Amino acid sequence: MKKNIQTISITSGKGGVGKTTLVSNLSYCLAEQGARVLILDGDLGMANVDIMFGKRARQSIANLIAGEAGLEDVLVELTPRISLIPGGSGVYGLHNLDYVAKTALMDQVSQLEDDFDVMLIDTAPGISDNVLYLNSAAQECVVVVTPDPSSLTDAYALIKVLHKRHFENRFSIVCNLVRDEQEALTVYRRLSDVTSQFLCVSLNLKGYVPLDPTLRKATKLQQLICQAEPRSPSSLAMGSIAKSLCDFKYLYEAKGGLQFFWKQLSGVA
Ligand SMILES: Nc1ncnc2c1ncn2[C@@H]1O[C@H](COP(=O)(O)OP(=O)(O)O)[C@@H](O)[C@H]1O
Ligand SMILES: [Mg+2]
Incomplete structure (x- = not known):
């Protein structure tokens, strides 16, 4: 059976909760563990994964869509094992491409x-259509x-629309900026209490990252x-989340693979 890429979106209801921090550091840890990692920066307003790696992307998917560049021109090598597709607002132009252009992209x-x-996949925060597409396309x-209480209510809102409109029923949760494990569990329970009361979804606590x-x-x-201070509490925490993320059984699941992801995203049947 052909091996598929595992596609994972890192998302949130509210901004500033640590998505880009997680995407960048988890990528670093996964690469250290031997994986070859592709990052899609899908944040409209704040596409900044490149900056986390001390690089600057010059082109984005928008150039690809406009036919000004090929995928290999847009791709940025962040490290020998990590590459970036700078998406920004360009990601959302995918839906408007005609069939021929979509197929060429595929x-x-x-x-x-x-x-x-x-x-x-680093997404923008919130429940805009763009965020929902990226999340529902990912495995x-x-x-x-x-x-922060508003982070919890916004997370609930995001999970609710992804479930009701996109029929997602499995979510992983990472608690960030917590004091300790106790606080992480409290935050997680608050969220899982409301989801189990009102929605038919399963949540799975992937881990927590201390402030x-x-x-x-x-x-x-x-x-x-994770590179500069690998023994710091947050580095150790992200290292263990990375280990639990790359569960290679997913590689063979139906929803896996890059082609599936882009087909979902651009709406190719
Ligand atoms: N565990 C943490 N401890 C301390 N600061 C953090 C932690 N996680 C994120 N931050 C800081 O919070 C800010 C927002 O993080 P960022 O990853 O940009 O959030 P997002 O991408 O969700 O908007 C950044 O300044 C980042 O350094
Ligand atoms: Mg961000």
């Missing part, structure tokens, strides 16, 4: 299938929450905490 995408093991959806001043410092210096 051909290009399928060539990447053999080059990577996992794709992490696994990781919702990031923090102890770590060293992380903030590293980000300011444009360093990845």
Whole structure:
């Protein structure tokens, strides 16, 4: 059976909860564990994964869609094992492409299938159609929450629309910016209490990342905490989340693979 790329979106109801931090550091950890990682930066307003790696993307999917560039021109090599597709607002132009253009794009995408093991998708926060498309196209959806009450209500709103409109019924949860494990469990239980009361979905706590001043410092210096301070509490936490993310049984699931992801996203039947 052909191996498929595992596609995982990192998403949230509310902004500033640590999505880009997680996408970048988890990618780093997965690469350290031997995976070849593709990142899709799908945040409209704040496409900044490249900056986390100290690079600057010059083109994006928008150039690809406009026919000004091929996928290989748009792709940015962040490290030898991590590449980035700068998406930005371009990602959402996919839906408006005609059939021929979509098929041509699929051909290009399928060539990447053999080059990577996992794709992490950094989404914008909220419940706009764009965010919903990215999340529903991905095989696994990781919702990031923090102890901030509005982060919980916004996460619930996101899970609810993904379930009602896109029939998603399985979500992974990561609690970020928590004091300790106890607080992570409290946050997780609050969310799972409301979802189990009102929705028929299953939540799975993937892990938590403590509030770590060293992380903030590293980000300011444009360093990845997992690389700069691998023994810091947040690095250790993200390392263990990365281990539990790459569950290779998913590689053979029907919803896997890059082609499936892009077909869902662009609406090719
Ligand atoms: N566990 C953490 N400890 C301390 N600071 C954090 C942690 N996670 C994220 N941050 C900081 O919070 C801010 C927002 O994180 P970011 O990843 O950009 O969020 P998002 O992508 O969800 O908007 C950044 O300044 C980041 O360094
Ligand atoms: Mg971000």
